[in-house]
Amino acid sequence: MSITDTTSSLSMNDILANSSVKSSSSSADGIAAATNSATGKQALGKDAFLQLLVTQLKNQNPLEPQDNGAFVAQLAQFSSLEGITTLNDTVSGIAGNYNSSQALQASSLVGRSVVAQTDTAVVDTSKSFNGTAVVPASTNPVTIKITDTDGKVVRTIDLGSQQAGNASFIWDGKNDAGEVATAGTYKFTATATYDSQATSLVTYLPATVNSVTISQTGGELMLNLAGLGSVALSKVQTIGI
Structure with a gap:
């Protein structure tokens, strides 16, 4: 008795293509979930930006990994964001010291x-x-x-x-x-x-x-x-x- 396999065979290209589609879909879903979790309806801060970057790396397509140039550009954006945040904190501190100095000057008058x-x-x-x-x-x-x-x-x-x-x-x-x-x-x-x-x-x-x-x-x-x-x-x- 002979047995005939009627199941159509899948080529390696088909498997990799399906894997790519699933990976891309999961990557998009992961990034969307990270965006909602990190930011909600608030402005994007440095912590949320870093969380999104890590999520993007974890969910990237293994067959089409993150381009080095794009990754470096994102790191540069993160560094700029962190620098601006630090500058804002410094300016706020200077403004607070100015108000304190003005109050001290006022009391002496x-x-x-x-x-x-x-x-x-x-x-x-x-x-x-x-x-x-x-x-x-x-x-x-x-x-x-x-x-x-x-x-x-x-x-x-x-x-x-x-x-x-x-x-x-x-x-x-x-x-x-x-x-x-x-x-x-x-x-x-x-x-x-x-x-x-x-x-x-x-x-x-x-x-x-x-x-x-x-x-x-x-x-x-x-x-x-x-x-x-x-x-x-x-x-x-x-x-x-």
Whole structure:
């Protein structure tokens, strides 16, 4: 009795082709699974990137292994990603140190006297008050008018001819009648004449720092002056004791 094998034979090429298809399919499935496991819905980080790279190597086609050039390129990308992550951590640390330094600087200013760019000041009329007007060019005359909260002119100080620069003035706390004015908030208006036109001048006046506001977004430090409101640190000319 003879037995006939009716099963069609498979060539080695067919076996290898089927193996390649299965390997490619499992590789794709493995990488997809690793991607979902490592990243979820979050941004790709260096740990997830490395996990994907290892999964790709484990599931690569044995007949068509990872190209050396592509592998080196992926390692270079990983190194770049790790470097950027380290740089971000360093910058974050520097920003934190800057905020701490700014807070320390702020605490040292509370209660101190500063000279800031403003036209209003809280004046103790029992003693002399010093201020400065910025003169952009030589002129004659420079006048300081001091008004109270009601807008009434309390005192007019004539500084006469002034050269370009800072023109200092002193108010003894008395009104034009020679009487001591009431202590409180006063406005100082400095004017000079240029081409027959009265021009307002910038004034720097002393004030006391009550508190300091630190920006949470990296903005400028703000000084809260007693009775005057806030002024930027860049507007401060002098910090006293």
